[in-house]
Amino acid sequence: MYYYHKNSTDTVPMLLLLLFSLTCALQFQAKTVALPSASCPETCGDVKIVYPFGIGAGCAMKGFDLECNKTKASSANVTYLGSMPLLNISLLHGEIRVKHRISSMCYNSSSRDITYRNGGMTLDNPPFTFSEQRNRFTVVGVNVLAYMIGSTNVLGCRTQSNILTARNGFCDGDGCCQVALTSNMSDYDVNFNPMDNTTEYYTNGSSTDGAEYCGYAVMMEATAFQFRTAYLNTTLFWDENTGRVPVILNWVVGDETCDAASKKVDSYACRSNNSKCIDSSNGIGYLCNCTDGYDGNPYLTDGCQDIDECAVNVPRPCPGHCTNMPGNYSCPDEKPPSYSGTVVLVVGLSTGVVIVVISITCTYLILERKKLANIKHKNFQQHGGMLLLQEISLKQGTGFSIFREAELIEATDKFSDKNILGRGGHGTVYKGTLKDGSMIAIKRCVSMANEQQKKEFGKEMLILSQINHKNIVKLLGCCLEVEVPMLVYEFIPNGTLFQFIHGDNGCYNIPFSTRLHIALESAQALAYLHSWASPPILHGDVKSSNILLDENFAATVSDFGASILAPADKSQFMTLVQGTCGYLDPEYMQTCHLTDKSDVYSFGVVLLELLTGKAAFNLEGPENERSLSLRFLNAMKEDRVMDVIDDQIKSDSDTGLLEEVAELAKQCLEMVGERRPSMSDVAEKLDRLSKVMQHLWVPAQRDPEEMESLLGESSVASLEMISTGNFSMERRIVQGLLESER
Structure with missing residues (x-):
């Protein structure tokens, strides 16, 4: 009961203050991580639903919403993540297992048409990515070349046409091939590239009108696939899996590191008092686990519960004396008993048993060490x-x-x-x-x-x-x-050329002379591999991240993981398609035939990076400008090459020199490999341009006869103009020197 000693209007400020406090409290509560209510479903079909996943409003963390629907084939409930059926959730490892659509290329012998179904996928990143360790890109069929294109790389392989050599359980190229992922990916598309004899093979091999022969490609869980020869020339692989196969997805919460996220109390996902934070291996987002001695759901308040190590259903460490403690247990020492003859006998027998056990253990360890030595010796011999x-x-x-x-x-x-x-x-x-x-x-x-x-x-x-x-x-x-x-x-200490060009400082501190010198040394290294190594070596993965720089910024070509020895028989070629977006030779993508001209194309892209300061492939730009080589070739065709060259080197370098280097890059990027210059020709051209640049700006320090011997007799007049200080004709002089070098 209220008693008013003053005018009743005095209560208005109090009510306003109360309303303001309530509003602030609601706003504060809205910023915190929403937790599921007791009414949220805990299962759907055979799947146990655990937070941060959930079904229904307010039951899941943002980005982890699931749906529970009945299938058309039966009345059973199925859990869906988007359009993918969900099989199970792992809180400990930050993984889920879903069913993913298979891509196919099918030939109909009646219509002689090839139809395609693309099962590629784009995930929310974060929180989901395809697991690099748990999945493989798998291709099944006869004479099928398929490759997956992700944001940062291209992977693929080709199956062989001889099905007589295919074996159950072996995915080694005969009817089936697999490729490991190179990183955790968040998206990919599948492309099929029918071989020249694919239609002819299926037509000659078909004796049944209307028969359908299919090739399949999909990223799937490695342990869930077992190749069967029955998959070839049939639709059994599709039918057995009803068009979907298991794939493992990694997931994380948030988009910060543990250190940054833990400072934001309201949004920190590790809610349990007995939880710990684990940074994602990708550097984006984090996971929560219960600390040692606790088990449960770390994303819920009080979700991590103490494990009772002394319980009956757990092997008890000290039966009869075990005392459970929060996160641990204890085994207190007992009062030492008085020793009797029986005890002495028991102790003696126990000691004998211990000695026997120790002897057996030592013998086992010696045998195991010998076994390990034999394995190492076998590996040594197998590897030559x-x-x-x-x-x-x-x-x-x-x-x-x-x-x-x-x-x-x-x-x-x-x-x-x-x-x-x-x-x-x-x-x-x-x-x-x-x-x-x-x-x-x-x-x-x-x-x-x-x-x-x-x-x-x-x-x-x-x-x-x-x-x-x-x-x-x-x-x-x-x-x-x-x-x-x-x-x-x-060990090369100064990082990669990619970091040097595209790092935090960009390439704004790199003069054109340094860029030209790096290009020259890289070209000389590749020319050595192609022309002077015996037998010749094809690098196979030339890119700026495989060119290292030492403390003096001298270039060193590295990473020969994709290299092959040039085959004496030209019929030998690679069946595995690997590389990096933006650097891959288009001709190699079509033929799977790695040649020295494939390295020339990739080097041309590196030359563009040095000229433009731009990355070889940019997903964020317009579709027609994502490929640096395509953008450059269009600019060359439209006679506006200076628009794509780095502004810094345009301002402090001669246009004639820049155009010469751009023309060389264009020659390297010819679509037909035979039209490209050899790496020896490229290195020789860059060497001449480097000498022109070096002697052009320091004529007073060089004897005219020395410069004449370096640059040729046709350049004498130009040299005299420079030595007398006549720089008003600078552009003509440069053009004259370049023409003489041609």
Whole structure:
């Protein structure tokens, strides 16, 4: 009951204050992470629904909404994430398992038409990405070339046409092939490229009118696929899986690191008091887990509950004396009993049993160590180690060494993540320090596809070790006693050309002379591989991130993971399509035939990066400007090449020189490989342009006869004009020098 001692109008300010406080409280509550109510469904069909996933309004964290619908085929409920059926959720590992559509290319023998179904997908990133470790890109069918195009890379492979050699359980190219992912992807499309004889093969092989022969391609869970020869020339693969196969998706919460997210109390997703935060391996977002000794859902308040280690259903560490504690347990010491004859006998027997157990254990460990030594010896022989040792003994002074696994483990601090220099499609590279203090780079390669590759590994390593060029990273040795060999290279300290051009500072501090020098040294290295190595070596993955720079910014070509020895028989070619968007030779994409002109095309793209300061491929721009090479060629065609060249080098460099380099890049980017220059021609042209630039601006320091010998007699008049200080004719002089070089 209220008693008013003053006028009743005095209560109005109090009511306004109360209303304001309530509004602030509601606003504060809206900023916090919404938690599910008790009415939210806990299951749908066979799937257990756990937060942050949920079904219905207010039951899921943003981006984790699910739907529960009945299927057309039956009355059973099915859980959906978007349009994909959900099979299960893992809170501990941050994974979900969903069913993903298969892409297909089908030939109808009646109509002789080829129809396509694309099952590519684009995920929300974050929170979802395709798992690099758990999935494989899989192609099934006869004579099928398929490749997946993601935001940052291209992967693919081709199946062979001889189905007689296909075997159940073996996906090695005969009717089936698989490719490992190179990173966690958030989107991809599937393209089929019918071989020249695909239609002819199906037509000749068909004896039934209306029969349909299909090739399939899909990213799917690696352990869920088992190849069967019955999949060939039938639709059984599609029918068995009803058009969908399992795929593993990684997920994270938020878009920050643990350190940044934990400071925002209202939005921090790890709600339980006994939870911990784990940064995503991609560097975007994080996961929550319960701390040791607790189990449950860390995304819910009080979701992590203590594990009772002393419970009956758990192996008890000390029966009868175990005391459970929050997150742990204790086994208090008992009062020592008095010893009797029986106890002494029991102790004696126990001691004997312990001695026997120790003896058996020691014997087992010795046998296991011997078994491990035998495995290492077998791996050494399989990888051509004996052949390599013989060749090294015959060729003294090669500087090539055979490293022990223990030596490399110690050099990299057990291959610690802090020593990772980079990851690629052919392995992970670690920085290491040997006992003598010298720095090395160690590449742990991906698995080898077949036994033939293992037998030829030692021979190819010896050939690569013979490469002695100042602009090619030196192969110091290898380790062969492991299942997959490790390669040891010299350490180059100043990062990659990609980082130098596209890093935080961009390329605004790089003069044109430095860019031209880097291009020249890179071209000379590739020319050496193509023309002077014996046998010639094709790099296969030329790009700015595979060109390293030392402390003096000298270029060093690296990463020969995609390289092959040039085959003597031109009918031999690669069946695996790998590369990087923006650098891939269009002719190689069509034929799968890697040639020296494929390296020339990729180098042309690197030359464009140096000229323009732009990345080779940009997803954020308009569709017709995403490819740097396409944008450049259009500008050349429309006679506006200076529009795409970096503004800085336009302002401090001669137009004639820039146009000459641009014309060279255009020649490298010819669609037909035969029209492209060789790497030797490219290196020679860049060398001449570099000399022109060097001597053009310092004539007073050079004797005219010396410059004449360097640049040719036709340049004498131009040189005299420069030496007398007549710079008003600068552009004509440059053009004259360039014309003489042609």
